[in-house]
Amino acid sequence: MHVLIIPSWYPSGPGDINGIFFQQQAQALQRAGVQVGVIAPVFRSMRGEPKSIFTGGYGVRSFVEAHIPTYLYKSMYFFPRTAIDRSRWLKAGWKLFRRYVREHGRPDIIHAHSMNYGGILAHEIHSETGIPYVLTEHSSTYARKLVRDWQRDAMMRSAKQCAARIAVSRDFCRLLESEYDGLDWQYIPNILPAKFAEPFDAANKPQNDGFTFCSVAHLNYNKGYDILLPAFAEALKKHPGLKLKIGGTGLADAQLHELTRKLGIGNSVTFLGKLQNEEVLALMRQSDAFVLASRHETFGVVFIEALSQGLPVIATRCGGPNSTVTPENGLLVPTENIGALAGALVELYENRGRYDAAVLRENCLNEYGEQSVIGQIKAQYRAVLNTAHN
The missing domain is CATH 3.40.50.2000 (Glycogen Phosphorylase B;)
Incomplete structure (x- = not known):
């Protein structure tokens, strides 16, 4: 053929x-x-x-x-x-x-x-x-x-x-x-990209000082970082030890750095810049959960990349994630809703024991x-x- x-x-x-x-x-x-x-x-x-x-x-x-x-x-x-x-x-x-x-x-x-x-x-x-x-x-x-x-x-x-x-x-x-x-x-x-399907022992992940959410996408309006950052600031009020690491670059880069400064969350948020596939993989293996607040997604490969590394996922009901994110592997919230996203960040952290990394990975590999x-x-x-x- x-x-x-x-x-x-x-x-x-x-x-x-x-x-x-x-x-x-x-x-x-x-x-x-x-x-x-x-x-x-x-x-x-x-x-x-x-x-x-x-x-x-x-x-x-x-x-x-x-x-x-x-x-x-x-x-x-x-x-x-x-x-x-x-x-x-x-x-x-x-x-x-x-x-x-x-x-x-x-x-x-x-x-x-x-x-x-x-x-x-x-x-x-x-x-x-x-x-x-x-x-x-x-x-x-x-x-x-x-x-x-x-x-x-x-x-x-x-x-x-x-x-x-x-x-x-x-x-x-x-x-x-x-x-x-x-x-x-x-x-x-x-x-699912082949590198993300390579053998990986989620049980031996390094332990973070604070529970770490990661997020990877182009830094543009559609990816909703202007929603995620204030939602994360709200979540920090209840759990000050949370961390957020963001990979990617884009037209909104400077504005998002400035928003982080205005919110006073610079000690908890790290911008990592442009990442290659291997660097995305390493970031996910060093994180505890994944979050992205997109306004529109037809699919969102990054969500299945995160699930393949045993990370529970928070996403918005913006199209593609509706087929991927379930109560068994994460949380879905409305788009454009800072309060709902903040609540999801807190809920996932407080119920983090609900998610078995090995099961998340196995189910992801079976479907994707x-x-x-x-x-x-x-x-x-x-x-x-x-x-x-x-």
Whole structure:
């Protein structure tokens, strides 16, 4: 079976975690015996990376990574959120597809990730070549009401022609069924990164001076740190020994440091900056619980990363965590609610003996581990190819 992956965004190089879950899934498929290739236009943001207009590089880059031939087309979004830049992205994708086929042959099936733009490119390729495609949707733009009217026609055409439509949480399936009227979606979660499934003895974790919550995400408005920090300040009034360690960087970095200072909680909160996967793993193994107060999540890989390390989780009812967080492994609270989040921090700490780290880990691996998720994806591929050949 030969599968070509078309992600709508992808890591641009070592150290880049943007779209890393697409990369991890591709590598897991390869390990499971599937012939895999990746083509990915990687367009940088003028707002997020303005200096890269001169230093980021342009054009095709090809390499083999973890036995996967990978083709990137590096460029810049010069006209963001316009049809012009979508057309440029699709043109780059076609260039990569034609080169990939010349050098590696025609794939049996295409797996696109996110309708806009990968799904649209997969639909165009299908229309010209007849290669069937499946799509997994990850984008939070639906919940955030950021899909523009001019984008919808092409997205709907692509959705109608998908041989299988997958969403990464059950709540997200329901949302997408309302967005794409008359089309069914099925739930297959994102995969737990392989490093987080490596053997780990939770019983021998180092003991912290104070009970430590960790949190890892981009420091931006959507991740809700402006809610978490005041909630943590409230929790500290009842339990002054609590600690909070935050990994990540982003546009809100300076504002969050200032908010921490204003709240007077600098001795209890540590900002760790940008973390690589190994550093996230180490942080979780040195912490007692995980918390994130997102406003929107379609899935949230970081929640299953935490559970895999035996950490109970506090999350908001923002979409993806609704499928992941249960009374057995953590607490769910409403979004935008400082009081409820503060109460959850206190409740989890005071009832920390309720959670068995080994059980949390085992249940996480059973549902989100490589064997389970890749088995479901391969079953979808087989069903699509059987239908195409009949």
